[in-house]
Amino acid sequence: MREDKENLTPVVIVGLHTKESDEEFDHAMKELKSLCEACDLEVMSTLIQTLPHPDNSTWIGSGKAEELAMHVRGCDASYAVCLGNLLPAQMKNLQKIIDVPVWDRTNLILEIFSRRAHTREARLQVESAYLQYMLPRLTGMWQHLGRQSGGGGSRANKGIGEKQIELDRRQISHRITELRKELANIDRTRDVQRKGRERDGYPNVALVGYTNAGKSSLMNRLLDMGDPDAAKSAEKKVFEKNMLFATLDTSIRKIAICDRKPFLLSDTVGFIENIPHDLIKAFRSTLAEVRYADALLIVMDSSDPHHEMHRKVTEDTLRDLDAMGIPRIYVYNKADLRDRELNIKNEPGSDIIYISARTGYGIDVLLDRLQDIFLADSHMIDILIPYTSGNLLSLLHNGADIISEEHKENGTHVIARCPAAMADRIGSQLQDDQKMYMATGVKGGDDAQTL
Ligand SMILES: Nc1nc2c(ncn2[C@@H]2O[C@H](COP(=O)(O)OP(=O)(O)OP(=O)(O)O)[C@@H](O)[C@H]2O)c(=O)[nH]1
Ligand SMILES: [Mg+2]
Numbered sequence: 265m266r267e268d269k270e271n272l273t274p275v276v277i278v279g280l281h282t283k284e285s286d287e288e289f290d291h292a293m294k295e296l297k298s299l300c301e302a303c304d305l306e307v308m309s310t311l312i313q314t315l316p317h318p319d320n321s322t323w324i325g326s327g328k329a330e331e332l333a334m335h336v337r338g339c340d341a342s343y344a345v346c347l348g349n350l351l352p353a354q355m356k357n358l359q360k361i362i363d364v365p366v367w368d369r370t371n372l373i374l375e376i377f378s379r380r381a382h383t384r385e386a387r388l389q390v391e392s393a394y395l396q397y398m399l400p401r402l403t404g405m406w407q408h409l410g411r412q413s414g415g416g417g418s419r420a421n422k423g424i425g426e427k428q429i430e431l432d433r434r435q436i437s438h439r440i441t442e443l444r445k446e447l448a449n450i451d452r453t454r455d456v457q458r459k460g461r462e463r464d465g466y467p468n469v470a471l472v473g474y475t476n477a478g479k480s481s482l483m484n485r486l487l488d489m490g491d492p493d494a495a496k497s498a499e500k501k502v503f504e505k506n507m508l509f510a511t512l513d514t515s516i517r518k519i520a521i522c523d524r525k526p527f528l529l530s531d532t533v534g535f536i537e538n539i540p541h542d543l544i545k546a547f548r549s550t551l552a553e554v555r556y557a558d559a560l561l562i563v564m565d566s567s568d569p570h571h572e573m574h575r576k577v578t579e580d581t582l583r584d585l586d587a588m589g590i591p592r593i594y595v596y597n598k599a600d601l602r603d604r605e606l607n608i609k610n611e612p613g614s615d616i617i618y619i620s621a622r623t624g625y626g627i628d629v630l631l632d633r634l635q636d637i638f639l640a641d642s643h644m645i646d647i648l649i650p651y652t653s654g655n656l657l658s659l660l661h662n663g664a665d666i667i668s669e670e671h672k673e674n675g676t677h678v679i680a681r682c683p684a685a686m687a688d689r690i691g692s693q694l695q696d697d698q699k700m701y702m703a704t705g706v707k708g709g710d711d712a713q714t715l
Pocket of ligand 2: 479504531
């Protein structure tokens with residue numbers, strides 16, 4: 265329950281129950297309430313209509329629309345928020361009857377995103393998605409101006425309202441083009457930054473999953489484990505909250521836990537059922553970290569009865585993002601909230617792991633599994649690092665398994681197993697005769713050997 269109620273905007277929520285089961289419908293209505301909460305809206309009243317399919321004209325039918333108008337007046341609501349996505353005409357007609365703006369679910373999600381977007385990139389992405397949503401919905405916005413001249417199809421004969429719509433449409437299309445260009449620029453910067461990180465050679469892991477599953481909490485738990493210095497770890501922490509879409513911007517942190525290979529972890533925006541397509545499209549570049557990851561942690565709230573549906577939504581979204589073929593670990597979080605926690609046993613080597621970001625349960629098993637994935641993707645190298653390239657040696661000390669290390673006359677002879685990206689980086693900085701053996705197949709020198 266929120267305490268700062270005076271800052272909340274009163275709304276009525278409307279559900280249209282068609283073909284889905286009662287259970288699915290109730291769940292979707294509950295989720296709509298949580299979305300309203302995340303948008304600082306207070307649900308004053310709920311109206312439900314059951315129909316075999318949505319009414320073409322008013323979505324819920326004209327009788328129910330009149331009832332909705334009474335609810336709206338009764339609680340002085342500022343908006344009616346509808347479960348589902350309304351066609352522009354349905355929205356316009358319903359709006360006319362109830363006399364306050366109608367928001368559909370997409371509109372509500374866009375509104376949350378626009379309030380929560382902090383970085384320049386996220387702001388531009390949300391603006392772009394918002395304008396694309398608005399474009400087909402302009403009709404009706406200028407209706408109050410009416411048709412001031414009648415008949416004919418020529419532009420000169422159009423009413424002020426229609427002219428204004430055309431003008432708006434052109435301006436909006438123009439702004440969308442501008443936004444696309446700006447986003448493409450940011451995209452290029454992001455590529456350069458990613459290449460910079462790749463040069464360090466650490467494996468990349470991405471947290472993905474339904475909103476509120478505990479992705480940010482897991483990241484914070486791992487940061488705590490990596491940095492016992494509480495103040496330092498607090499500085500790096502990401503925002504976590506019991507609220508839908510708490511995270512919008514991508515954060516990347518290095519996780520370096522003693523005795524384990526360090527890796528980079530990214531935390532990004534959560535997914536939701538029926539996520540507006542334009543929004544996913546707009547967030548494609550933010551979600552790029554997911555496409556380039558070496559491993560994905562699919563995080564679920566295992567205490568939520570709908571967590572399997574959440575897994576499916578996540579997997580479908582990953583398919584939309586072309587993030588297939590990346591090793592996955594299914595992380596069933598919030599195990600502490602399940603009565604059976606004591607009976608949940610994690611099988612070593614399994615890709616299904618129960619954890620609790622809150623209590624720390626199962627985190628070691630998760631880290632073991634991640635290290636297995638890194639190892640499977642690692643390369644053996646047998647190299648001679650010149651004394652002038654000390655940075656390469658410290659890179660190996662940081663992120664590789666050193667099998668042997670011997671100081672020779674012209675450099676340090678190292679045999680090690682390291683992440684593929686690190687082997688690539690080192691390989692690119694050495695001369696051929698300094699690479700005795702690289703699993704990438706690069707061989708040279710007299711003492712070349714097969715490991
Ligand atoms: N009991 C319990 N609560 C948890 C656990 N992990 C996270 N939570 C709570 O779940 C809520 C959501 O956590 P977040 O980490 O913000 O979730 P998220 O997946 O990052 O959510 P979005 O950023 O909205 O996508 C917070 O109130 C956390 O305190 C857990 O293991 N056990
Ligand atoms: Mg988060």
